[in-house]
Amino acid sequence: MVAVFIAFFGTFAVHADELRMQTPADFGQLDPAFWQSKSDQTVIDAIFPKLIEFKSGTNWEYELSAAESIEQVDPLTIKFTLKKGLMWTGGYGEVTAEDVEYSFERYIDEDLAAPNSGDWAALKDVEVVDKYSGIIHFNEPFAPVWWSTLPYTGGAIVNKASTEAAGGKFTTEPGATAGPYKIEKWEQGKQTVLVAHDGWNVGKKPAYDRVILIPISDAKSAEVAFEAGQIDVSKIAISSVQELQANMPADSVLEVRPTARYTWVGLNAENPALQDVRVRQAITKAIDVDAIIEGAYFGIPDRSTGLIAPGLIGFSKEAQPARDVDGAKALLADAGIDSLNVELELQNSKDEQTAGLIIQANLAEIGINVQLNTHDGGTFWSLGDEKGTNLQMTLKEYASPPDPAWSTQWFLPGQAGIWNWEWFNSEEYEKLHYAAISETDFDKRAKIYHEMQDIMDASHSFVWLIHPPKSVIYKNSINPGLLPNGDYNLKAFSPAK
Amino acid sequence: MNKIDFKNSTKLNGISQIISKLFSTPLAASSLVIVLLFFLVGITADYISPYDPIKIDIPNKLSDPSWDHWLGTDQLGRDVLSRLIVGTKIALYLAITSVSIALIIGIILGMIAAFTNRWIDSALLLLFDTVRSFPGIMFALTIVALFGPSLNSITIVIVFSIFPSYARLVRTQVMSLRNSEFIEAQRAMGSSLQRILRLHILPNVIGPVVIVASMDIPLVIGVEAGLSFLGLGVRPPAPSWGSILNDGFQFIRNTPWIVFSAGLPLILTTIAFTSLGESLRDILDPKLRK
Numbered sequence: 001m002v003a004v005f006i007a008f009f010g011t012f013a014v015h016a017d018e019l020r021m022q023t024p025a026d027f028g029q030l031d032p033a034f035w036q037s038k039s040d041q042t043v044i045d046a047i048f049p050k051l052i053e054f055k056s057g058t059n060w061e062y063e064l065s066a067a068e069s070i071e072q073v074d075p076l077t078i079k080f081t082l083k084k085g086l087m088w089t090g091g092y093g094e095v096t097a098e099d100v101e102y103s104f105e106r107y108i109d110e111d112l113a114a115p116n117s118g119d120w121a122a123l124k125d126v127e128v129v130d131k132y133s134g135i136i137h138f139n140e141p142f143a144p145v146w147w148s149t150l151p152y153t154g155g156a157i158v159n160k161a162s163t164e165a166a167g168g169k170f171t172t173e174p175g176a177t178a179g180p181y182k183i184e185k186w187e188q189g190k191q192t193v194l195v196a197h198d199g200w201n202v203g204k205k206p207a208y209d210r211v212i213l214i215p216i217s218d219a220k221s222a223e224v225a226f227e228a229g230q231i232d233v234s235k236i237a238i239s240s241v242q243e244l245q246a247n248m249p250a251d252s253v254l255e256v257r258p259t260a261r262y263t264w265v266g267l268n269a270e271n272p273a274l275q276d277v278r279v280r281q282a283i284t285k286a287i288d289v290d291a292i293i294e295g296a297y298f299g300i301p302d303r304s305t306g307l308i309a310p311g312l313i314g315f316s317k318e319a320q321p322a323r324d325v326d327g328a329k330a331l332l333a334d335a336g337i338d339s340l341n342v343e344l345e346l347q348n349s350k351d352e353q354t355a356g357l358i359i360q361a362n363l364a365e366i367g368i369n370v371q372l373n374t375h376d377g378g379t380f381w382s383l384g385d386e387k388g389t390n391l392q393m394t395l396k397e398y399a400s401p402p403d404p405a406w407s408t409q410w411f412l413p414g415q416a417g418i419w420n421w422e423w424f425n426s427e428e429y430e431k432l433h434y435a436a437i438s439e440t441d442f443d444k445r446a447k448i449y450h451e452m453q454d455i456m457d458a459s460h461s462f463v464w465l466i467h468p469p470k471s472v473i474y475k476n477s478i479n480p481g482l483l484p485n486g487d488y489n490l491k492a493f494s495p496a497k
Numbered sequence: 498m499n500k501i502d503f504k505n506s507t508k509l510n511g512i513s514q515i516i517s518k519l520f521s522t523p524l525a526a527s528s529l530v531i532v533l534l535f536f537l538v539g540i541t542a543d544y545i546s547p548y549d550p551i552k553i554d555i556p557n558k559l560s561d562p563s564w565d566h567w568l569g570t571d572q573l574g575r576d577v578l579s580r581l582i583v584g585t586k587i588a589l590y591l592a593i594t595s596v597s598i599a600l601i602i603g604i605i606l607g608m609i610a611a612f613t614n615r616w617i618d619s620a621l622l623l624l625f626d627t628v629r630s631f632p633g634i635m636f637a638l639t640i641v642a643l644f645g646p647s648l649n650s651i652t653i654v655i656v657f658s659i660f661p662s663y664a665r666l667v668r669t670q671v672m673s674l675r676n677s678e679f680i681e682a683q684r685a686m687g688s689s690l691q692r693i694l695r696l697h698i699l700p701n702v703i704g705p706v707v708i709v710a711s712m713d714i715p716l717v718i719g720v721e722a723g724l725s726f727l728g729l730g731v732r733p734p735a736p737s738w739g740s741i742l743n744d745g746f747q748f749i750r751n752t753p754w755i756v757f758s759a760g761l762p763l764i765l766t767t768i769a770f771t772s773l774g775e776s777l778r779d780i781l782d783p784k785l786r787k
Contacts, residue, residue, distance in 0.1 A: 220747055239572070243750045295555045295573050348728055350747045354572055357734055361553045373645070374728050 018210035019478070019493055022222045022234035025377045026189055026215040031169050032156035033107055033114035036381060038399060038487070039215065041153050046194055046211070046490040047177040048156035049095055049202070051080055052146075056481045056492040058257070060402040062151040066095060066178075066202055068132075070150075075141035075440060076124075082132040087199025088159050088176040095157060095178050097134035101126035102160035104136065112168060115418060118409035119154030121437060140438040143445060147403035180206045180491035189215060194490070207494035217377055219349060226252075226473055233478065233488070236471040238297045239351050244473065256300070256471045259485035260309040260400035262407065265344075265359065265463040270389040270416075270423035273342055278335040280460040283393075286328035286366045287359055287463050289320065296354035297466060304464035306453040307411075308404045313442060314449025320457075320464060328366045339367045345383055346395040348374040355465070356395060384417050394421050397468060402484075404449050405437045411456065422461040429455045518780045525776035531769035535762075538582055539589030548576035550583040551734040559752045568758040571744045577758050580736035585762070587737050591648060592717045595655035596710050602656065603663025604706065608694055610664065611671035618668075625661035633658055637720070641729045651730055655717050662713075663706050670702040708781065712774030715767040722763055738763050 025039045032044050045053075051067035054060065064070065070080040086095040106112050107120035122142035127135040142149075149155055162175020172186070180203075181194035192213040196206045214230075216222040219237035226234045227249045236244060236254065244254055265287060267280045274280055289303055308314045332340075344359060346352045353374060360370040370393070375383070383391060398419075400407045410419035412430050417423070429452055436448040456462050470486030481492025519525040538545070548566075554574030562569045568577040610621040637654045644650045674680060675698070683693050718738075724730035725739025726746075733740065738759045745755025 237747075239747065243748060247750050291553070291555045295553070295558060353728070353733070357573060358553060358555075360734060361551070372733055 017208060018212060019208040019233065019490075020212045020214060020231045021488065021490075022216045022225065022231050023192075023213045024215070024217055024235065027172065027192065027213075028378070030172055030174055032103070032153050032158060033112065033116050033119075034169065034171075035116065035153055037377065039213075041399075042213065042488050042490070043183070043192060043194070044153055044156055045179070046181040047174070047179040047183060047197075048158060049086055049178045049200075050151060050155040050157060051082075051100070052151045052155065054151045054483050054489070056483060056489045058484050060147070060484050062146065066157065072146075073135075076138045078136040078138075078145070080134055080136070083202040084132060085201040086178055087201065088162075088178045089182050089197065089199065090162065090176045092159050092161055092176040094131075095159075096131050097126075097128045098131075099157050099160045100134055101128050102163070103157045106163075106168070107154070109168075116154060118412075119149050119152070119406070121409070121434075141440050143437055143440055144403040144405035148401040148406035152401045152406070181211060184210070191215075204491070206491040211490050211493075217348075219351075223473075233472065233474040233480065233493075235486075236473050237349065237351050238300050238468060238471060239354070241300060241471050242298050249473075251476050252473055253476050253480075254471060254473045255480070255482065255486065256469050257482065257484065257486040258309070258311070259467060259470050260312055260402060260407075261397055261468050261470075261485070262304060262307055262309065262400065263395070263397040263465045263468050264304070265465065266394045266396060266422040267461045267463075268389065268391050268393070268421060268423055269425070269459065269461050271392050273340060273392055276335050277460055278331045279337060279340070282328040282331035282335070282366060283363065283368065284460050284463050285321070285324045285331065286362050286368070288323045288362050289463065289465055290323070291362070292355045292358045292465055295358050296351050297468070301466040301469055304466050306464055307407055307456060307462075308449055308453065309400065309467040312400075312402060312404050314404045314436075314446045314453070316450050316453055323362075325365055332366055332368075337367070339369065341369045341371065342392045343371045343373050344393040344395060345373045345375065345380065345387075345391065347380045348376055352395055359393075359395070384419070384421050388417055389423060391421055396421070405433070408433050408436070408449070408452055422459075424456065424459055424461050426455050426459065515777070515780055519773075519776055522776065524772055528769040528773040528776065531765055532773050535585060535766050535769070536589065538585045540586075542582045542586035546579040546582045548579040550575060550579040550736045552576075559748060561752075562754055569752065569754050571741070571755055572748060575736075577741065577755055580741055581738070581758055581762065584736040584738045584741060584759070587648070587731060587735065588718045588721060588766075591651060591655070591721050592714045595652045595717055596659070596713055598652070599656045599660040599713075600663055600706060600710050603660045604667050604699070604703070606660070607664040607667025607702075608671055608698065610668040611675060612690065612694070621664070621668075625664050628657055629661045631657075633720075637724060638729070641724070646724070646729045647732055651721050651724055654724075655720055658720075659710075659713050659716070663710065666706055666709060667702050670705065671698055674698055674701055704781070708774060708777055711777070712771060715770040718763065718766060718770075 023039045023042060025037055027039045027043045028037065029035050029040045030044055032048060035041055035044055049066040051065060051070055052062045053065040055063050066082055066086055068081045068083045070078065072078050082095060082097060088095060104120055104123060104126050107114050107117045108123050122138045122140050124137040124139045127137060129135060159176035163170060166175055178199060180197060180200045182197040183192065184195040185193040194211040196209050216225060219240060222234040223236060223240060225231045241256060248254065267274050267283060269275060293299060293301060293303060305318055305320060306316050344356055346356045356372045360372060363370050398407065398410065411424050412433060413425045432448050432452045436445050439445040439448060472482060472486050474480050477496050479494045479496050481489040483489050519529050552575060557570050557574040558572050560566055560570040566576050571577055606621055610618045640650050640654050680693060680697060683697055721730055721737065722739035725737040726743045730739055731737040741759035742756060745759060749756050
């Protein structure tokens with residue numbers, strides 16, 4: 001709907017030196033230790049520097065960014081040296097090793113209680129050698145550090161002085177930033193205007209002076225806005241890909257990239273209606289995942305085999321069991337249940353709503369009445385707090401960098417009610433999670449992740465659906481700065497020659 | 498809102514006369530036919546619907562219109578015609594129930610306001626004006642947020658949105674009647690207030706309110722379709738014209754018939770009810786008759 005208003009009233013004029021991009025929502029949290037949504041991440045990655053960062057393209061590779069050099073000296077030690085001349089906004093001077101120390105150590109500060117503390121789970125401390133150099137010490141080997149910590153959002157460096165002055169954390173107004181872009185203006189719910197940061201003296205300057213992020217949650221509205229020429233880059237719903245490929249808007253390019261994201265139906269084992277494992281097992285047997293893929297996602301993604309996506313260490317090729325309605329009915333009968341009412345919480349995207357309708361129809365076949373509760377993004381992600389163990393079934397999609405440790409951490413017992421909405425509680429799983437992050441041998445680590453996924457499956461609290469590809473449409477006058485999973489790398493966008 | 502002089506409409510005292518008047522103008526006649534069709538389809542929906550409107554048939558999704566599926570299928574392979582027919586039933590049910598409830602509340606409160614003391618009258622007028630002053634969309638969103646999207650929530654929204662108009666109309670009508678000679682005569686004969694209201698006032702005020710209520714039916718249908726389009730109306734998988742529109746909106750490029758299938762009856766019904774209401778008013782109000 002937003003797009004329609006934009007199209008009608010033409011509030012915004014398109015300039016050649018600026019880039020207008022759709023984001024699924026407004027950002028809500030810019031503190032890297034507290035970020036929650038993809039929209040948060042997009043802005044954080046643009047306004048805060050990192051020692052290393054992922055390269056744009058189709059292969060996962062990282063490159064030096066704020067670091068002049070960085071080296072793993074041994075499994076417990078990483079040495080780094082910062083480039084000189086990277087300046088904070090607001091007169092806070094240069095980015096220093098002290099800022100790096102403060103940024104990383106705050107994750108393990110128990111008083112701060114950062115929800116993303118798992119990003120630095122094995123960190124011991126950061127030793128400041130001089131103004132530009134430091135040493136990162138770990139308590140034990142930390143395998144994910146190069147793939148889901150340093151180049152990811154957990155690697156963002158915040159300004160020590162301004163953050164301390166703000167009481168040790170911030171939400172939407174960081175005291176100082178030093179990334180390739182800085183926030184010029186934020187009109188909540190309408191747009192975020194980023195402008196190139198003069199103090200970004202450590203690498204290639206962004207090609208676009210201004211990037212305007214426009215929150216449009218409805219994918220169809222985003223398509224309309226793109227076709228009306230009001231935005232230059234937009235994410236597209238999977239269900240729209242075939243339609244768009246058949247009728248591509250003029251001067252446009254559509255890219256569909258695989259991601260490590262994962263979509264699943266979670267069943268809360270702590271909820272009285274779902275406490276009986278036979279009920280959960282019946283639900284997992286009754287849901288027709290193939291029909292969901294065909295109906296909601298137009299057969300584009302493959303069926304997921306578990307938490308970990310193809311291409312990542314620990315990916316399991318073992319297919320999930322086929323649908324078994326009779327088996328599901330038998331399990332419910334065994335549990336003494338004739339009929340059951342449950343609620344499925346989902347976001348209001350068309351793809352998810354369609355998936356929800358199929359699940360509703362599937363479970364009706366075994367006598368389970370499903371009420372679909374649709375929510376916008378903000379409301380949906382607060383359900384863990386609001387409903388607690390009253391949550392029953394949820395249809396969710398989580399992001400994942402190219403290391404599985406980042407994903408497995410959300411299902412630890414300590415995450416129950418925070419990100420673990422299944423209240424999945426396995427000591428063995430937790431033990432294996434920590435074993436995996438300190439295991440540097442590839443094969444051994446892969447084996448651990450296989451075991452962890454088996455434990456998850458045995459709980460019957462997870463129905464794995466897909467690893468959703470990300471489809472992005474952009475004008476052909478643009479060279480897109482897309483990471484291999486289709487995420488935006490804002491400073492890498494440039495005009496096509 | 499035009500005030501209608503129903504006291505002078507007694508010359509058109511037969512339904513057949515009214516119908517014949519309606520059929521004398523093409524617009525009124527076609528409106529009547531569409532409205533009757535709407536009622537007929539709504540009442541017989543369960544019998545004439547060719548398929549189960551919620552049965553999913555993924556291999557047949559987004560099928561073109563054919564002999565098997567006259568209006569094609571949606572993204573889940575559900576028959577669009579069947580969903581449209583059952584959606585008519587839901588629209589009819591909502592229109593009848595919400596307008597009837599609003600009518601009953603409006604008549605009772607309107608008569609109380611007109612026949613009781615000044616303080617109660619003033620308090621009720623304040624209530625009517627306060628309720629009417631709520632912004633409709635905000636009120637609807639608040640109710641849906643509080644009670645969740647459902648037919649009951651929509652009914653509450655509609656009842657609260659329209660009953661003050663009926664109550665005010667009834668109050669005005671009753672106040673103009675209460676001192677009339679035939680009412681005075683009833684009082685002199687010792688008739689109770691309840692009897693006077695039931696047998697002498699109500700029959701004289703019900704006509705104009707019913708006509709106004711009939712003109713609110715397209716509003717009700719529009720509100721239901723709008724809320725369902727936004728996902729705030731009837732809970733899925735129950736079909737509604739608004740949710741069918743929403744389903745079709747996603748695929749409008751390659752399968753536009755879904756949007757047209759739901760949009761056309763919505764437009765036609767809205768126009769027909771409005772036009773029929775205006776025609777009835779013209780027929781029954783001699784002041785407006787040319």
